[in-house]
Amino acid sequence: MTPRTHQADPTSSTRRTLLRGTAAAATAALATAALAPTAHAADTTPYPSKNPSRVRTGTPPRGPRIGILLYDGYSLLDPTGPAEILSRVPGASVTMVAERRGPVRTDTGDVAVMAERSLDEAGRLDVLLVPGAGNRGVVAAMENRTLLQWIRHTDRRTRFTTSVCTGSLVLAATGLLDGRRATTYWASAPYLEKTFGVTYVPERYVESGKFITAAGVSAGLDMALYLAARLTDEDTARAIQLAVEYDPRPPFDAGNAQEASEDLKARALKIVEDSQA
Amino acid sequence: MTPRTHQADPTSSTRRTLLRGTAAAATAALATAALAPTAHAADTTPYPSKNPSRVRTGTPPRGPRIGILLYDGYSLLDPTGPAEILSRVPGASVTMVAERRGPVRTDTGDVAVMAERSLDEAGRLDVLLVPGAGNRGVVAAMENRTLLQWIRHTDRRTRFTTSVCTGSLVLAATGLLDGRRATTYWASAPYLEKTFGVTYVPERYVESGKFITAAGVSAGLDMALYLAARLTDEDTARAIQLAVEYDPRPPFDAGNAQEASEDLKARALKIVEDSQA
Numbered sequence: 032m033t034p035r036t037h038q039a040d041p042t043s044s045t046r047r048t049l050l051r052g053t054a055a056a057a058t059a060a061l062a063t064a065a066l067a068p069t070a071h072a073a074d075t076t077p078y079p080s081k082n083p084s085r086v087r088t089g090t091p092p093r094g095p096r097i098g099i100l101l102y103d104g105y106s107l108l109d110p111t112g113p114a115e116i117l118s119r120v121p122g123a124s125v126t127m128v129a130e131r132r133g134p135v136r137t138d139t140g141d142v143a144v145m146a147e148r149s150l151d152e153a154g155r156l157d158v159l160l161v162p163g164a165g166n167r168g169v170v171a172a173m174e175n176r177t178l179l180q181w182i183r184h185t186d187r188r189t190r191f192t193t194s195v196c197t198g199s200l201v202l203a204a205t206g207l208l209d210g211r212r213a214t215t216y217w218a219s220a221p222y223l224e225k226t227f228g229v230t231y232v233p234e235r236y237v238e239s240g241k242f243i244t245a246a247g248v249s250a251g252l253d254m255a256l257y258l259a260a261r262l263t264d265e266d267t268a269r270a271i272q273l274a275v276e277y278d279p280r281p282p283f284d285a286g287n288a289q290e291a292s293e294d295l296k297a298r299a300l301k302i303v304e305d306s307q308a
Numbered sequence: 309m310t311p312r313t314h315q316a317d318p319t320s321s322t323r324r325t326l327l328r329g330t331a332a333a334a335t336a337a338l339a340t341a342a343l344a345p346t347a348h349a350a351d352t353t354p355y356p357s358k359n360p361s362r363v364r365t366g367t368p369p370r371g372p373r374i375g376i377l378l379y380d381g382y383s384l385l386d387p388t389g390p391a392e393i394l395s396r397v398p399g400a401s402v403t404m405v406a407e408r409r410g411p412v413r414t415d416t417g418d419v420a421v422m423a424e425r426s427l428d429e430a431g432r433l434d435v436l437l438v439p440g441a442g443n444r445g446v447v448a449a450m451e452n453r454t455l456l457q458w459i460r461h462t463d464r465r466t467r468f469t470t471s472v473c474t475g476s477l478v479l480a481a482t483g484l485l486d487g488r489r490a491t492t493y494w495a496s497a498p499y500l501e502k503t504f505g506v507t508y509v510p511e512r513y514v515e516s517g518k519f520i521t522a523a524g525v526s527a528g529l530d531m532a533l534y535l536a537a538r539l540t541d542e543d544t545a546r547a548i549q550l551a552v553e554y555d556p557r558p559p560f561d562a563g564n565a566q567e568a569s570e571d572l573k574a575r576a577l578k579i580v581e582d583s584q585a
Contacts, residue, residue, distance in 0.1 A: 108392035108552065111419070115385035115525065118416040119583045125418040134411075134422045139395040141402040142388070145411045145420040196553075217553055235557045247553025248392065249529065257559045269562035270575035275385065276473075276494055276524025278563030279556035280512045282534045285546035286555030298547035306396045 094122025095262050098156040098185070101127050101135040101146050102178060104168020104308075108248050109195040110144065113160055113255035119271045120259050128153045130177065138165035140308025150181045158258070159189050163196025163216060163248070165307045173204040183207065191258060192242050195251035199244040203227035211239040216247040217288030218300060233289055249286070252277065371399025372539050375433040375462070378404050378412040378423050379455060381445020381585075385525050386472040387421065390437055390532035396548045397536050405430045407454065415442035417585025427458045435535070436466050440473025440493060440525070442584045450481040460484065468518050468535060472528035476521040480504035488516040493524040494565030495577060510566055526563070529554065 097117050099110045110127065118125045129135050129146030136143045161182065164172065172178055183205045186192045194202045199215040200223060202208055212230045215223045220231040236245040236254035245254035256277065260268035272278075285295060374394050376387045387404065395402045406412050406423030413420045438459065441449065449455055459482045463469045471479045476492040477500060479485055489507045492500045497508040513522045513531035522531035533554065537545035549555075562572060 106392065106552075107388050107395070111384050111388035111392075114419055115383065115388075118384070118414075118418050119579050121579070121582060125416070127419060137395075139402070141395050142391055142404060143422040143424075145422065147420075217550075235555075249552050249554040249556065252526065253556060253558050260559065265560070266575070267579075269560050270572060270579050272558060272560055272562040273494075273565060273568055273572055273576035274579045275383075275526050276563055276565065277526040277558055278512075279526065279530060279558065281530050281549060281554055281556065282537065283542070283546050283549055285549040286553055288550060288553065291550055295547060295550055298543070299550035302396050302398070302544075302547050302551045305398060 094120060094124070095157040095190070096155065097123055097125045097158040097160065098128045098148075098153050099125065099160045099162065100178070100182070101129040101144060101162070102164065102168060102172050102175070103135060104138045104164040104171065105135070105162045106164055106196060106248055107137045107139075107142050107144075109162030109164075109198060109251055110160065112249065112251040113193075113195065113258075115275060116252065116255035116259055116271060116277075117158070117262075119274055120262050121267065123262070126153070130175075136308070138168055138308065139306050150177070153181075153185065155188050156185055157190045158262070159185050159192045160251075161192075161194040161198035161201050162251075163194070163198040163200075165303065167307065169197045169200055172201045179205045190241065191261070193244065193254065193258065195245045195254065196247045199223060199229075200227075202242070202244070203229055208239075208242060208244075211242060213237050213239060213242065213244040214246045214250075215244065218296070371397060371401070372434040372467070373432065374400055374402045374435040374437065375405045375425075375430050376402065376437045376439065377455075377459070378406040378421060378439070379441065379445060379449045379452070380413060381415045381441040381448065382412070382439045383441055383473060383525055384414045384416075384419050384421075386439030386441075386475065386528055387437065389526065389528040390470075390472065390535075392552060393529060393532035393536055393548060393554075394435070394539075396551055397539050398544065400539070403430070407452075413585070415445055415585065416583050427454070430458075430462065432465050433462055434467045435539070436462050436469045437528075438469075438471040438475035438478050439528070440471070440475040440477075442580065444584065446474045446477055449478045456482045466518065468520055468538065470520045470522070470531065470535065472522045472531065473524045476500060476506075477504075479519070479521070480506055485516075485519060485521075488519060490514050490516060490519065490521040491523045491527075492521065495573070 099114055114125050117123055126148055127144055127146045128148050130150055132146050132149050134143035135146050186207055196216045197219050199213050200219060203223060208229045212232050214232050214234055214237045223229050224231050235250045236243055236257060243254055245251045256268055256272055259271050376391055391402050394400055403425055404421055404423045405425050407427055409423050409426050411420035412423050463484055473493045474496050476490050477496060485506045489509050491509050491511055491514045500506050501508050512527045513520055513534060520531055520535060522528045533545055533549055536548050
């Protein structure tokens with residue numbers, strides 16, 4: 032890749048310092064990266080792919096292979112929050128997987144994320160993540176024998192099998208959570224306990240053996256940061272946290288169902304329902 | 309849509325209570341929604357579209373039209389975090405927009421989100437959101453006159469023009485932030501101030517006139533929740549917060565650059581650099 036010229040552009044003289052940390056070494060490294068990207072090195076791709084467009088070039092030696100399952104009607108943040116964090120794990124590859132390659136649409140119908148690989152193409156994964164979905168999407172996934180069979184098959188060789196939100200219901204439907212402690216979306220806790228005999232723990236994420244389940248939607252971020260530490264070390268996870276400036280300060284304090292009024296819970300469920308496609 | 313039959317499935321008898329809140333009214337509404345989706349009503353689509361596949365059916369009367377700009381090399385959570393929250397605003401439509409329709413790839417090269425509309429097709433927006441990107445992506449966006457011109461043009465009729473992370477550099481490159489207070493990714497603050505004469509404020513989000521800028525990556529969630537309140541009311545925003553269970557509890561406390569050591573900042577910037585495609 033040849034550096035572009037910027038003669039007429041007012042930003043050209045300062046572009047080397049666009050991401051200027053106070054640490055000189057890092058700044059220099061970034062400036063160099065901007066002007067002279069690492070040479071392409073096809074033989075160091077972390078994840079051999081049939082789709083050359085998604086091959087990351089010039090990455091360090093192979094890190095964890097992370098696969099995120101997409102299925103019709105998932106909630107957008109469930110796969111994308113963890114993907115943002117886990118894609119910063121040194122050498123990691125993050126691949127969106129679905130029954131078929133191509134765009135997979137969210138519960139609200141607004142957004143579609145590309146599945147890069149079909150179930151057959153996913154291969155061995157070090158980490159599997161199953162996102163949650165709205166009612167319709169979760170019910171369909173729990174009844175999709177192909178999907179459940181693939182999860183069971185893939186789980187045999189994972190280091191961690193994880194879920195976000197109602198993704199734990201899909202995991203539980205495979206039988207993999209039998210007799211375990213787990214969490215899920217707050218409103219789905221009774222269903223998880225009664226249908227699958229799983230002990231619900233109202234934490235942001237719950238680790239039970241190699242299974243890590245996260246609570247609703249945004250809890251995937253907390254779980255992914257914890258998972259990043261398990262895949263690397265705590266110092267690396269802290270650096271990833273700063274890399275994505277994850278110092279949350281929501282303007283309200285209404286996200287905890289344990290403390291929410293019945294009225295607020297009813298309003299929240301109505302909002303979920305009304306926003307479905 | 310005809311309800312499917314589930315005779316042989318062990319989950320069938322309990323599926324009505326999959327998302328069972330303690331509020332009976334909401335539960336009943338959800339069960340009804342699962343078994344008898346709202347009838348399609350093509351004349352109530354919130355956002356006339358040339359792409360029928362993304363038209364949400366049966367939604368309430370038109371709410372805010374929210375457009376999120378995608379460009380090559382954006383950071384995944386920057387558009388998707390706010391999209392998750394804003395898609396829960398009653399009646400809202402959230403549309404991913406890019407120079408061309410189709411998949412747009414992230415900075416790490418791992419993931420692609422579909423742009424549903426090209427710039428020409430985006431039309432009038434009530435809210436525009438510009439995500440951030442890695443060094444290469446931001447530099448390219450700041451030098452892309454078509455993109456900058458479209459942002460300026462679209463901004464003329466927005467109610468709010470917003471950004472996440474280094475998206476504020478792209479906004480600033482249009483001149484729209486001249487003389488304003490704003491925030492950005494922590495490592496880009498000196499660049500924002502020196503290049504564009506913008507006053508950097510190290511908050512999760514900064515409102516200045518109709519411009520709301522968010523700090524790095526994950527700060528888009530906090531900003532989106534605030535924006536949801538501005539588009540509706542505080543009670544609705546609180547219900548949205550509970551709907552996405554946004555009660556953050558990161559396992560570490562390393563996301564604030566103001567409190568980070570030089571060593572941690574250097575490590576974070578190295579992680580950002582190394583994870584780029």
